Amino acid sequence: MAILVTGGAGYIGSHTTVELLATGHEVIILDDFSNSSPKVLDRLKTITGKNIAFYEGSILNKPFLNKIFKENNIEAVIHFAAFKAVGESVKEPLKYYHNNIVGTISLLEVMAENKVKNIVFSSSATVYGVNNISPLTEDMPTSATNPYGYTKVMMEQILNDVAFADKEWSVTNLRYFNPIGAHESGLIGEAPNGVPNNIMPYITQVAVGKLQELSIFGDDYDTPDGTGVRDYIHVIDLAKGHVLALKDNLATTGSHVYNLGAGQGYSVLDLVKTFEKENNVTIPYTIKPRRAGDIATCYANSNKAKEVLGWTAQKTLADMVRDSWRWQSQNPNGYEE
Numbered sequence: 059m060a061i062l063v064t065g066g067a068g069y070i071g072s073h074t075t076v077e078l079l080a081t082g083h084e085v086i087i088l089d090d091f092s093n094s095s096p097k098v099l100d101r102l103k104t105i106t107g108k109n110i111a112f113y114e115g116s117i118l119n120k121p122f123l124n125k126i127f128k129e130n131n132i133e134a135v136i137h138f139a140a141f142k143a144v145g146e147s148v149k150e151p152l153k154y155y156h157n158n159i160v161g162t163i164s165l166l167e168v169m170a171e172n173k174v175k176n177i178v179f180s181s182s183a184t185v186y187g188v189n190n191i192s193p194l195t196e197d198m199p200t201s202a203t204n205p206y207g208y209t210k211v212m213m214e215q216i217l218n219d220v221a222f223a224d225k226e227w228s229v230t231n232l233r234y235f236n237p238i239g240a241h242e243s244g245l246i247g248e249a250p251n252g253v254p255n256n257i258m259p260y261i262t263q264v265a266v267g268k269l270q271e272l273s274i275f276g277d278d279y280d281t282p283d284g285t286g287v288r289d290y291i292h293v294i295d296l297a298k299g300h301v302l303a304l305k306d307n308l309a310t311t312g313s314h315v316y317n318l319g320a321g322q323g324y325s326v327l328d329l330v331k332t333f334e335k336e337n338n339v340t341i342p343y344t345i346k347p348r349r350a351g352d353i354a355t356c357y358a359n360s361n362k363a364k365e366v367l368g369w370t371a372q373k374t375l376a377d378m379v380r381d382s383w384r385w386q387s388q389n390p391n392g393y394e395e
C-alpha cells in the first residue's frame with residue numbers, strides 16, 4: 059500500500075517523503091513543478107537510496123489523477139499541492155481559488171471514486187487570522203485576511219464536510235506555523251521562486267550574497283523587542299509530525315485538526331542574532347515600516363498533537379538556522395545550476 063504525496067517535490071513535501079520512507083512507507087510523488095524543481099527527485103534518491111514513483115501533472119487533471127489511483131494501491135493521500143504566496147494571492151485571487159480549491163475538490167472526487175478515504179491536509183496557522191490571541195488552540199474560530207488564507211480555511215471546511223457526510227472518511231488538518239531549516243545533508247531545502255516572501259530564505263540569500271540586506275518589517279509591535287514574534291519549527295520536526303498524523307489518520311475516521319508548532323515564539327531579531335551567532339556571518343538589516351497583513355505575535359499551543367499523536371518539536375532555533383544555512387551555502391542558487 060502506498061502513500062500519494064501531492065506536491066511531494068516541494069519544500070515540506072520532500073522532507074515528509076524522506077521521513078515516510080524512513081518509517082517503511084511506500085511513497086508516490088505527484089508534482090507539476092509549478093513551485094518546485096525536478097532536481098529534488100535526484101536529491102531524494104541520494105538521501106534515501108530509493109527510486110520513488112513519480113507522476114508529473116496537476117491535481118486539476120482528473121483523468122490523470124484517476125490513472126495514478128488505477129495504477130497503484132494507494133491507502134492514503136498527504137496533500138501539499140497548492141499555491142502559497144500571500145501577496146500573489148491578493149493580486150491573482152482566481153488563480154488561487156481555482157488551483158487550491160478546485161484542485162482539492164478534483165482530488166477528493168477521484169479519491170472517493172477509487173474508495174480511498176484517508177487524507178492528511180497541509181493547512182496553516184494563517185487560518186487563525188488576526189483576532190485570536192496566542193498561544194493558539196485548535197478550537198479557536200478560523201478566518202483569513204487574504205485569498206491564500208481563505209483557501210486554507212475553505213479547504214479545511216470542505217474536508218470536514220466530506221468526513222461528516224461519509225463516515226468512512228478520515229481527514230486530518232495539520233496547521234503549520236513557520237517552517238524553516240533543512241535536511242542535515244544540505245541536499246534539499248527551501249527554494250522559493252524569485253525574491254523570497256518569507257524571512258528565513260531571505261536571510262540565507264543575504265548571507266550567501268544574493269541579496270544586499272534584510273528589511274525588518276516593523277520594530278514597533280507590542281513584543282519584547284518590537285519585532286514580529288513567530289513560532290519557528292524545523293521542517294524535519296514538521297515532517298515527523300506528518301508520519302505520526304498519518305498513523306493516527308489510518309487508525310481512525312472522522313475529521314481531526316492539530317497545530318504543528320514548537321509552542322514558543324521568537325522575534326525577528328532573535329532569529330537574525332541566532333543565525334549570525336551559529337553561522338558566524340553578519341546579516342545587515344534596515345528597519346522598515348510594518349508589512350500589510352502582519353500580526354505582532356503568532357505561536358502555537360501544541361499540547362493536542364503531543365497528547366493525541368505523541369508528537370513534540372525536538373529541534374532548537376540554533377538547529378534550524380544552522381541547517382538552513384548549510385542548505386543555502388551548499389546551494390547558492392537553490393536547485394538551479
Ligand code: WQD
Nearest residue numbers: 142182184255256257258260273274275286287288326352
Ligand atoms: C515572519 C516574520 C515578518 C520577511 C507566512 C504565511 C503563512 C505561512 C508562513 C504558508 C514576520 C518578518 C518577513 C522579511 C521581515 N506560509 N519578515 N522581513 O508572515 O509569519 O507567515 O509564512 O503556509 O501562511 O503568512 O512568515 O516569514 O513572511 O514572516 O521582517 O523580509 O518575519 O514581518 O514578523 P509569516 P514570514
